[in-house]
Amino acid sequence: MSEKKRETPLLDELEKGPWPSFVRELKKSADTPVIQDLLGQLERSYEEHLGHWKHGGIVGVMGYGGGVIGRYSDLPEEFPHIAHFHTMRVNQPAGWFYTSDALRKICDIWEAHGSGITNMHGSTGDIILLGTTTDQLEPVFSKLTEIGFDLGGSGSDMRTPSACCGPARCEWACYDTLAAVYDFTQSYQDELHRPAFPYKYKLKFAGCPNDCVASVARADMSFIGTWKDDIQMDAEQVRQYAASGTVDIQKDVCERCPTRCMSWDGTNLTIDNSECVKCMHCINVMPKALRPGKERGCTVLIGAKAPIVGGALLSSVFVPFIEMEPPYSDLKELLEAIWDLWSEHGKNRERVGEFIQRVGLGNFLEQIGLEPVPEMIAHPRTNPYIFFGEELHEKQA
Amino acid sequence: MSASPRKTDIGPPHYEQFLPPIIKKNYGKWLYHENPRPGVLVHVAESGDKLYSVRAGTPRILNVKTIRLFADLADKYCGGHLRFTSRNNVEFLLTDESKIDALIEELHDLGFPVGGTGNAISAIVHTQGWVHCHSAATDASGVVKSLMDELYPHFVNMDLPAKLRIAFACCLNMCGAVHCSDIAILGVHTRVPEIDHANLPKMCELPTLIASCPTGAIRPATVDGQQSIHIEEHLCMYCGNCFTVCPAVKINNAKTDGLSIWVGGKVSNARTEPKFSKLVIPFLPNNPPRWPETVEAVKHLVEVYAANARKYERMSEWVERIGWPRFFKLTGLPFTKYHIDDFTHAGETYKRSAQLKH
Numbered sequence: 193m194s195e196k197k198r199e200t201p202l203l204d205e206l207e208k209g210p211w212p213s214f215v216r217e218l219k220k221s222a223d224t225p226v227i228q229d230l231l232g233q234l235e236r237s238y239e240e241h242l243g244h245w246k247h248g249g250i251v252g253v254m255g256y257g258g259g260v261i262g263r264y265s266d267l268p269e270e271f272p273h274i275a276h277f278h279t280m281r282v283n284q285p286a287g288w289f290y291t292s293d294a295l296r297k298i299c300d301i302w303e304a305h306g307s308g309i310t311n312m313h314g315s316t317g318d319i320i321l322l323g324t325t326t327d328q329l330e331p332v333f334s335k336l337t338e339i340g341f342d343l344g345g346s347g348s349d350m351r352t353p354s355a356c357c358g359p360a361r362c363e364w365a366c367y368d369t370l371a372a373v374y375d376f377t378q379s380y381q382d383e384l385h386r387p388a389f390p391y392k393y394k395l396k397f398a399g400c401p402n403d404c405v406a407s408v409a410r411a412d413m414s415f416i417g418t419w420k421d422d423i424q425m426d427a428e429q430v431r432q433y434a435a436s437g438t439v440d441i442q443k444d445v446c447e448r449c450p451t452r453c454m455s456w457d458g459t460n461l462t463i464d465n466s467e468c469v470k471c472m473h474c475i476n477v478m479p480k481a482l483r484p485g486k487e488r489g490c491t492v493l494i495g496a497k498a499p500i501v502g503g504a505l506l507s508s509v510f511v512p513f514i515e516m517e518p519p520y521s522d523l524k525e526l527l528e529a530i531w532d533l534w535s536e537h538g539k540n541r542e543r544v545g546e547f548i549q550r551v552g553l554g555n556f557l558e559q560i561g562l563e564p565v566p567e568m569i570a571h572p573r574t575n576p577y578i579f580f581g582e583e584l585h586e587k588q589a
Numbered sequence: 590m591s592a593s594p595r596k597t598d599i600g601p602p603h604y605e606q607f608l609p610p611i612i613k614k615n616y617g618k619w620l621y622h623e624n625p626r627p628g629v630l631v632h633v634a635e636s637g638d639k640l641y642s643v644r645a646g647t648p649r650i651l652n653v654k655t656i657r658l659f660a661d662l663a664d665k666y667c668g669g670h671l672r673f674t675s676r677n678n679v680e681f682l683l684t685d686e687s688k689i690d691a692l693i694e695e696l697h698d699l700g701f702p703v704g705g706t707g708n709a710i711s712a713i714v715h716t717q718g719w720v721h722c723h724s725a726a727t728d729a730s731g732v733v734k735s736l737m738d739e740l741y742p743h744f745v746n747m748d749l750p751a752k753l754r755i756a757f758a759c760c761l762n763m764c765g766a767v768h769c770s771d772i773a774i775l776g777v778h779t780r781v782p783e784i785d786h787a788n789l790p791k792m793c794e795l796p797t798l799i800a801s802c803p804t805g806a807i808r809p810a811t812v813d814g815q816q817s818i819h820i821e822e823h824l825c826m827y828c829g830n831c832f833t834v835c836p837a838v839k840i841n842n843a844k845t846d847g848l849s850i851w852v853g854g855k856v857s858n859a860r861t862e863p864k865f866s867k868l869v870i871p872f873l874p875n876n877p878p879r880w881p882e883t884v885e886a887v888k889h890l891v892e893v894y895a896a897n898a899r900k901y902e903r904m905s906e907w908v909e910r911i912g913w914p915r916f917f918k919l920t921g922l923p924f925t926k927y928h929i930d931d932f933t934h935a936g937e938t939y940k941r942s943a944q945l946k947h
């Protein structure tokens with residue numbers, strides 16, 4: 193390459209120190225003009241305290257409305273090789289499991305047709321291929337599909353669903369998160385690739401209430417594994433934990449149980465399972481001795497989101513308990529009912545959590561056809577401003 | 590011409606083809622796991638089989654050359670099987686315990702530390718920043734790198750009262766679960782956006798722009814004979830929503846953008862319910878390349894927490910036990926009017942009882 197290397201004294205500072213350096217990652221391709229320009233523009237941002245990317249334009253692959261984020265430099269004369277620098281989101285395999293072969297194939301495609309820079313992974317869960325030009329989008333896409341990969345979501349569509357590693361590697365998984373995420377993703381390819389909703393809709397599958405995929409904070413629909421019956425206990429292993437001195441069963445387990453439903457007499461641990469809220473604490477502390485019960489399923493919560501537009505929300509209980517068995521027909525029926533209602537009545541850029549706040553959970557449930565149950569609320573209303581409406585008026589007539 | 594037909598909507602590859610044989614054999618039949626040392630997990634199956642996972646931190650931005658190095662390591666140590674975690678760590682899945690030390694050594698030599706398990710700080714989840722986003726009030730990767738260089742001992746050891754999850758977002762869009770983290774760092778704007786009246790009518794749809802503002806601060810206005818907008822300054826809380834829908838309303842400001850710090854959020858249900866992070870430092874200056882003020886502030890919060898929290902108490906549980914007044918006293922952080930909520934449900938955050946520690 194004839195171009196001279198750009199000076200990056202500020203970024204060079206970030207090559208120092210024990211944590212792996214993103215600057216070093218970029219510089220591994222310092223011999224390409226694209227990375228020279230990327231480093232140059234980033235150095236400029238560090239000097240000026242200002243980003244230099246413009247809003248994404250509408251770019252994509254044929255027939256898809258999602259999966260590509262258009263990105264343009266606002267200094268295209270100075271940094272011509274990143275004048276177009278689009279991101280491609282590639283739907284990750286469930287649980288982020290790979291073989292070295294599959295990864296190498298993705299790397300080869302991205303080196304030939306893009307910057308060679310990735311995120312493993314993006315916040316929603318996709319493989320992020322960071323930076324290419326418009327004319328390369330189709331070639332990347334067709335090569336990806338040849339090796340069995342497809343694009344993920346972006347914009348106002350179903351975003352790429354994600355799942356924890358579940359039964360593949362976790363003894364606490366109360367349902368098969370990988371099977372579920374694969375099934376839902378395949379069932380809704382159209383909703384994933386062709387934005388037609390008021391705003392984004394995220395699905396996240398966590399195998400137990402530890403919620404390793406942060407579904408309660410981030411998903412419009414969170415599927416959190418749980419159980420109904422008694423915690424499985426190996427009493428001998430409990431005594432071993434006590435004897436080993438690593439766990440003080442009274443202090444670390446019984447006194448930290450949120451419902452204080454456990455007691456320990458020095459030999460036997462007793463759990464009043466009817467009071468247990470399935471918080472996972474005791475199981476997390478003594479994985480050899482305690483396990484979730486056998487009657488397993490999940491709690492479905494809806495409506496989490498980050499602050500934009502109307503403020504952040506955690507998701508809230510929608511279905512207190514449901515078994516998670518393919519083909520998940522009941523859940524898909526509910527999901528589609530939500531999509532229909534929200535698509536018809538939701539405002540532009542209104543997430544489903546905000547929509548529910550606006551119309552009221554009670555009205556929302558009525559429209560979806562789900563009975564209200566007390567598990568859905570922290571407590572009943574405290575204000576007397578009740579919209580009784582026609583239903584009651586008719587009864588009184 | 591023998592071009593194969595264009596494939597669409599094939600979805601992700603089926604996960605099963607990527608699972609190592611030991612996982613296929615013991616799928617759903619894991620009995621328990623242990624964390625014998627930082628960065629190493631051993632999962633024991635009902636069959637007695639043992640799976641060793643070795644977790645290494647990455648900078649999230651990965652060159653394909655590095656991914657190939659990981660692939661080579663996976664071939665050498667674990668039959669080509671590896672995975673990534675939701676926090677951008679890479680995990681190697683071994684069946685031969687005797688190979689762990691050699692793998693860890695190779696990872697160290699390549700510059701990827703092994704850790705992030707148990708009562709540790711795992712990798713900081715973060716966003717794109719100046720590397721790839723138009724909204725960023727600050728860079729993401731640079732702040733995170735600067736922080737992790739200092740917090741490194743807590744990644745490679747398991748010496749905290751409980752796990753500590755840190756997240757970073759470069760604007761209020763908060764790509765990532767920043768708002769429910771033990772410590773969250775958030776890029777903030779502090780000035781009303783500057784309006785490019787000349788280009789606004791060409792670039793943006795007025796009704797969409799006006800509707801984008803959560804506080805109704807945007808009003809239609811005629812400027813120099815052209816349709817444009819006016820922003821009611823007293824209603825603007827610098828969220829950047831207007832900028833998201835209209836590039837002519839410029840929210841980024843080199844002089845006044847900065848960072849804020851929030852603590853005490855969590856997503857797990859363990860012991861206490863999931864909760865949001867709360868504001869503890871409203872503004873710190875944007876100071877690349879090392880953001881010393883932010884790094885110091887976070888390090889200080891980690892130290893005060895580590896010294897005062899009891900075993901199994903996450904940041905939120907510690908703060909709830911001691912109460913916010915004592916939190917501000919212990920950390921020495923100033924409490925200001927900015928800490929008091931004044932958005933939609935602000936009243937719910939006021940203390941409405943006489944139960945106070947004196």
Ligand code: SF4
Nearest residue numbers: 356362365399400404
């Ligand atoms: S969410 Fe639960 S089941 Fe899934 S990986 Fe985490 S601890 Fe295991």
Ligand code: SF4
Nearest residue numbers: 449468469471472474
């Ligand atoms: S899971 Fe939680 S609530 Fe249930 S017994 Fe254990 S600690 Fe108590």
Ligand code: SF4
Nearest residue numbers: 717722725759760764
């Ligand atoms: S948090 Fe904001 S600035 Fe950062 S990547 Fe997301 S949208 Fe862009």
Ligand code: SF4
Nearest residue numbers: 802825826828829831
């Ligand atoms: S920054 Fe936010 S509050 Fe201010 S005018 Fe724009 S949308 Fe409204």
